[in-house]
Amino acid sequence: MHLVNFSELMGPDWRFPDPFCQIPGLSSECHVIAPGSRSWGLRLNSWAAARRAVRAARERSDAVLVSHLPGATLRVAALAGPGSRCGAGIRHIAFAFNFTDLPQGRKLRAYRAALSRVDEFVIFSNFERDLYARHFGLPPERFTYLPWAMEVPRTGEVEAPFDQPWLVALGGEGRDYATLMQAARLRPDLRLVVIARPYNLAGLELPPNVKAFANLPAASAWGLVGGAAGMLLPLREGRTPNGHITLVGAQLLGVPLAITDSLGVRDYVDPATALLLPPASPEALATAMERLATGGAGIREMALRAQDIARDRSAPSVWCDWLARL
Structure with a gap:
């Protein structure tokens, strides 16, 4: 073939x-x-x-x-x-x-x-x-x-964007960054890095506790993810089928995840492996930000469970096995 x-x-x-x-x-x-x-x-x-x-x-x-x-x-x-x-x-x-x-x-x-x-x-x-x-x-x-499959992302050395632990949001497709900015305003004591495409943030006013980056090299972007206390993945609605690369990369790096409870990501997350949030809720996002930033009860264990599952479910060999069956 x-x-x-x-x-x-x-x-x-x-x-x-x-x-x-x-x-x-x-x-x-x-x-x-x-x-x-x-x-x-x-x-x-x-x-x-x-x-x-x-x-x-x-x-x-x-x-x-x-x-x-x-x-x-x-x-x-x-x-x-x-x-x-x-x-x-x-x-x-x-x-x-x-x-x-x-x-x-x-x-x-x-x-x-x-x-x-x-x-x-x-x-x-x-x-x-x-x-x-x-x-x-x-x-x-x-x-x-087929589950999204990838190697563990390569993380480059990056300068810490803040002098305290930070949270990160990465990606461009199907995201709801307007709600995320509202959540960041509710928690001015927390720090957030957003790595997105320019159009994602067009027209949005970033609070002082948010730093945004666009068009970063992949190693730099994943370096900021790997150093974060947690990842936030706000999707537009409960049927959005996007964010697979981002969430799997975070899982493989062992980064705790809070994500919109969308039907489009149910193959990858559940209450045991991520904080599942209602769509378009600044309050829910703000609460998740605090839990991730402070490493609240069960957060580390949740990330380790997700990492262990992702290593098997999203291993590159999964695609190879599919090709062998064609």
């Missing part, structure tokens, strides 16, 4: 699967867009890279197309045509199929037409199976749940 991968986000050195995943008879190649593409150039380069991937797959009888994230899947499906379910097409797997906001209107119609051709969708939460099946008119059995 030969995997032909396409991603719009990864760089020229990207490999999938990771080199450690040695499966007899499995080979792969990766196609990405030209570095530095923007605006219409980005769109044109995305289509060009997708076309190269489809062309490469058609040259091999053992090829499996693997598109990473929905935008890449849309392009590959539109170009490749019907998948292997129709008998003559190339098998097409949509990996990391995840939306922060579901498409609507004309965009939805385009996705529905393209996605009907895809053989399998890999999702990172069971909640997304019925969500996407209903929205895109697809059979639920085409969706395969």
